Amino acid sequence: MPETEPKRNFITEIIDEHNQTDRFQGRVHTRFPPEPNGYLHIGHAKSICLNFGIAQQYGGLCNLRFDDTNPAKEEQEYIHAIINDVRWLGYDWGDRLFFASDYFDQLYDMAVELIRIGRAYVDQLSPDEIRAYRGTLTEPGIESPWRERPVEENLALFAKMRAGGFQEGEAVLRAKIDMSSGNINLRDPVMYRILATPHPRTGDAWRIYPMYDFAHGQSDSLEGITHSICTLEYEAHRPLYDWYLDNIEIYHPQQIEFARLNLSHTVLSKRKLIRLVQEGYVAGWDDPRMPTISGLRRRGYTPEAIREFCDEIGLGKVKGIVALHKLEYHIRHDLNKRANRVMAVLNPLRVVIENYPEDMTEELEAINNPEDASAGARKVPFGKVLYIEREDFMEAPPRKFFRLAPGREVRLRYAYFITCREVIKDAAGEVVELRCTYDPETRGGSAPDGRRPKATLHWVSAAHAIEAEARLYDTLFTVENPDADRDQDFTAFINPQSLQVVAAALVEPSLATAQPGDRFQFERLAYFVVDADSTSERLVFNRTVTLRDQWKKQQQKQPRRRKQRRSARSQSG
């Protein structure tokens, strides 16, 4: 990885201070700890880049650890997907792939130890009673009647819980802390609950499972983690994290919290993403409209662009929504350097070059990537009948429309200048064909007399073009923050136009050998990636992101401007 400016943020500040005071003997060891209950999304990418990035920056290590303490929600499928996604993002955990379930025996021993020293007890209140006894945000809780039972009895009961002597909900192990604490996490939190569900890894070996709080800090401790970085909602859990480690008296890492990522025009909670999949709003976890890593990958995003994005949005404790166009900026920036240019016409309009010989074909040279000389050049066939983009012609062009119009000359990229001589319409009055002439002197795209058309159009040869499917994606939601409305479900804001399929786009023949995952820029249109659905008979392209379109922006701007000018005039008059 290229050495860049060391990133400074509030976390590196804390680490620097630890290094100065020698708290961890200069070690930096982080971890990325997903629960395998869904696919990773761009928000996780921020955490992954942070944890692995900090470790890299300080010459330390980062573990991958699955927080698999709740078998009711977790699946093997997700474990594979997560491993695949982290690797694809470009990070390596060496031989340090761990599972919280690896520590079930040790965690059990720690719980027994807390019972022995009188800091944990088996509670037989029902779940409802526990809730009622917990108190509220403003009122203290009430101690359970089981809170003071003798150590020996607790030991026996906890063993009975483990052995299956209780049903789910009949008993839990609780830490004896403080039922009147202002921090509700400290009001005798549950350490172990009974779950009859088999575990994806430990099968039927256990009937009791540790809660997140009882598993996480100790897992960090056992792995020698120095900085346990998590999101802001765990802030109130830190005193509990510390309490367990201090009372069990084991090595004590530092928990640090940062603000999770929110991205505009999408949702980033597993609960909502799982609904999008299950209720059929998208085709699956890797639907190119999903903000999942697998969705972004299929959409054509590169790991580099995602990493750059995570790097740029920075790190803080302020919750905010990052605009989607920031992500788009980074993928354009990356693809601009690496994607070969090709010509493809999404909405074809037939053009016949009247003065071009009937059965002549020429092979014209086209640059693959003006940003990268090593990408070389290719040959593009040219003939009498071509297709151009329908939007590139207007019969009655407005003032700033520089593309093709009756009587006007434009350049066909890498080919010739053509002039529109006649417009052919069908019975309904729709333009179906343009009769043009070409200037043989302008082969390759420049004129000996130095004249320069204002527009250059992309095109394909009718005789050589390949038909392909193009899937045009837009944002999944029409509003910036689909979560913001308290009265309406986020699904009310789904964009009905988020996928538009162009069944018969025409692409240049060089694309015949394109393979799934190959990325291209369709000149003047957008970046596209070959989808996994693609076959040699039928190419399928996903639009990753459009190019910035100044013409479109202009068009949207014009009316507003005129109105402003008019109102300015009326105000001054």
Place this chain on the structure above:
RNA sequence: AGCGAGGUAGCUCAAUUGGCAGAGCAGGUGCCUUUGGAGCACAAGGUUAAAGGUUCGAGUCCUUUCCUCGCUGCCA
């Protein structure tokens, strides 16, 4: 209301720990161009939530107020 966290440009973050409030992106204007893309240049954008205090000097320290977010799972 209790506990905790936060409030600096439209957005995301800086500000060498008390010393001229800056950057990227977005938006604006212009230049250039065989992608109306890319690129380049320039300008604009701020009462640092508010008030008071300490100080030669406050985004930074103190006090008060306001606003936002999280927390009452046997989820993570």
